[in-house]
Amino acid sequence: MNFIFDYYNYWVVVFLMMAGFYIVISANNLVKKIVGLNIFQTSVFILYISMGKVSGGTAPILVEGVTQYSNPLPHVLILTAIVVGVATTAVGLSLIVRIKRAYGTVEENEFENTDDAI
Amino acid sequence: MTELIDLVLLAMLALTALKIIFLKDLFAVVMLFGIYSFLSALIFINLDAVDVAFTEASVGAGISSVLMLGTLALTGRTEKENKRSSLLPLLVVTVTGAALIYGTLDMPPFGAANNPVHEHVAPRYIEESPKEVGLPNMVTSVLASYRGFDTLGETVVVFAAAIGVLALLGVRREKTDNVRQSGFTDHYVLRIIAKLVIPLIILFALYVQFHGDFGPGGGFQAGVIAAAAFILYALVYGLPSAFRVVGPKFLQGLASFGVLLYASVGLYSMFKGGQFLDYNKLAVDPLAGQHYGIIIIELGVGITVFAVMLSIYYAFASQTERGNT
Numbered sequence: 234m235n236f237i238f239d240y241y242n243y244w245v246v247v248f249l250m251m252a253g254f255y256i257v258i259s260a261n262n263l264v265k266k267i268v269g270l271n272i273f274q275t276s277v278f279i280l281y282i283s284m285g286k287v288s289g290g291t292a293p294i295l296v297e298g299v300t301q302y303s304n305p306l307p308h309v310l311i312l313t314a315i316v317v318g319v320a321t322t323a324v325g326l327s328l329i330v331r332i333k334r335a336y337g338t339v340e341e342n343e344f345e346n347t348d349d350a351i
Numbered sequence: 352m353t354e355l356i357d358l359v360l361l362a363m364l365a366l367t368a369l370k371i372i373f374l375k376d377l378f379a380v381v382m383l384f385g386i387y388s389f390l391s392a393l394i395f396i397n398l399d400a401v402d403v404a405f406t407e408a409s410v411g412a413g414i415s416s417v418l419m420l421g422t423l424a425l426t427g428r429t430e431k432e433n434k435r436s437s438l439l440p441l442l443v444v445t446v447t448g449a450a451l452i453y454g455t456l457d458m459p460p461f462g463a464a465n466n467p468v469h470e471h472v473a474p475r476y477i478e479e480s481p482k483e484v485g486l487p488n489m490v491t492s493v494l495a496s497y498r499g500f501d502t503l504g505e506t507v508v509v510f511a512a513a514i515g516v517l518a519l520l521g522v523r524r525e526k527t528d529n530v531r532q533s534g535f536t537d538h539y540v541l542r543i544i545a546k547l548v549i550p551l552i553i554l555f556a557l558y559v560q561f562h563g564d565f566g567p568g569g570g571f572q573a574g575v576i577a578a579a580a581f582i583l584y585a586l587v588y589g590l591p592s593a594f595r596v597v598g599p600k601f602l603q604g605l606a607s608f609g610v611l612l613y614a615s616v617g618l619y620s621m622f623k624g625g626q627f628l629d630y631n632k633l634a635v636d637p638l639a640g641q642h643y644g645i646i647i648i649e650l651g652v653g654i655t656v657f658a659v660m661l662s663i664y665y666a667f668a669s670q671t672e673r674g675n676t
Contacts, residue, residue, distance in 0.1 A: 236374055238354055239460035244452060245361040251448040252368040259440035262430040264377055268384050271415065272368055275391050278403070279361075287469060288353075288462035293399070293477065294566065295487035301464065303399035304473045304487040309498060313505040314492065315406045315569045315655060319415050320512030322372055323663045324534040326422045327519040339426045342435070 249276035263329045264322040267322060274318050281307040283336045355399050364390045378428045381419045388412035401567040402490045409575045414660055417582060421667035434501070469613075485566045485638040486645065493647040497662065499628040506655050510610050513603075513659040520666040521601040534589030545587040552580035560653050564642070570649040574656025582664050590668050595644055599665050602658045609655030613648045620644070 250271060256269025285307035293305035330337055335343040367387045376379050388411030395404035480492040494502055523558035535541045556577035563569030617628040625632030628646025636644040 243455035251444045255444045261433045282398045282400045287464050292401045293489040295481045299474045307491045308400045308490045311403050319410045320509045324515040327516045333426045
């Protein structure tokens with residue numbers, strides 16, 4: 234049982250990462266691909282935060298009488314990564330809007346045969 | 352108990368991801384993605400990352416979903432039937448996943464206090480940052496002071512993304528002024544509730560902004576929350592009225608102002624004889640200097656993030672309104 238608890242977080246992270254990866258390579262719709270990328274990204278966030286957790290620790294905000302804190306460094310990295318992530322997602326989505334305007338579709342297999350419309 | 356909550360939440364997260372794979376209705380996919388984000392925010396709280404949870408809840412579940420819905424309004428809400436075989440992707444994913452699972456067996460056990468990650472720089476942050484920087488929230492200390500240069504880079508990336516979106520889509524102001532009245536002007540319940548809620552959201556954003564040194568929060572979260580208040584206003588009262596409150600041009604200036612404010616703190620500390628972003632030199636007392644520096648750069652981050660998120664929303668929303676005519 235301990236063995237499962239030791240690695241459970243990492244396994245779920247791998248599952249989520251692969252779920253996101255699967256959506257990215259198999260989905261036809263570009264918006265769905267972006268959702269897949271976001272799932273992939275969140276799985277990386279969970280991996281980092283899982284590594285930062287210390288059993289019996291508390292949130293890294295100074296409280297009197299507490300000596301065991303979780304690691305603040307992964308929190309900092311992921312906090313900024315989330316905001317950067319949404320900003321890049323927005324760029325991706327606006328590219329999709331432009332693709333829709335140029336090709337009239339956002340299904341991958343429908344515009345790979347059309348000529349350059351832009 | 353923590354482990355048990357972790358177990359359940361991660362299982363729910365995995366189920367949500369699985370459901371997203373098979374859904375063809377993209378509206379439902381985006382809604383499920385919002386749930387996915389909220390679940391991961393809960394997991395972050397359970398794993399002691401309160402600041403991260405805060406950001407994920409406001410950004411992942413809030414802004415991301417709004418932007419994706421805005422895109423769906425332009426591109427259609429159902430995914431077409433996929434005729435390609437899904438065998439090859441499945442094979443690739445299974446093999447990669449198996450290799451990664453094999454790799455996790457070499458990871459140190461979850462939660463052990465003597466894991467390698469906790470042995471290098473982290474103890475110093477935990478033990479010294481309350482004395483060196485003087486803030487109880489270690490995440491803010493590391494974010495704004497020890498890794499201030501890094502955070503400046505990230506703020507610039509967010510700014511660059513806004514430039515990218517505006518270059519790709521642009522905000523069509525002249526045209527949106529002429530389109531039919533947008534927003535939910537007939538829905539009195541929505542209008543009145545929005546009127547009640549918006550000031551509270553802005554107040555909360557300011558609290559998060561200036562209390563970030565002591566509790567969870569900071570510029571990134573506050574910027575997003577403040578932007579959410581204005582997005583709500585634009586959704587309910589229509590884009591043209593939102594433009595009258597904060598114009599797109601003003602926002603573009605605001606976005607660059609935030610980055611410049613951040614960078615100028617760095618330059619000012621060089622001017623005072625320190626290194627770039629060395630807050631100790633900002634005041635006679637190094638601790639007071641740290642505090643001034645962090646408040647100003649967090650303000651810069653907050654302003655930039657607010658302006659960027661709102662500009663991006665404006666860009667998407669003005670596309671949608673143009674599409675409706």
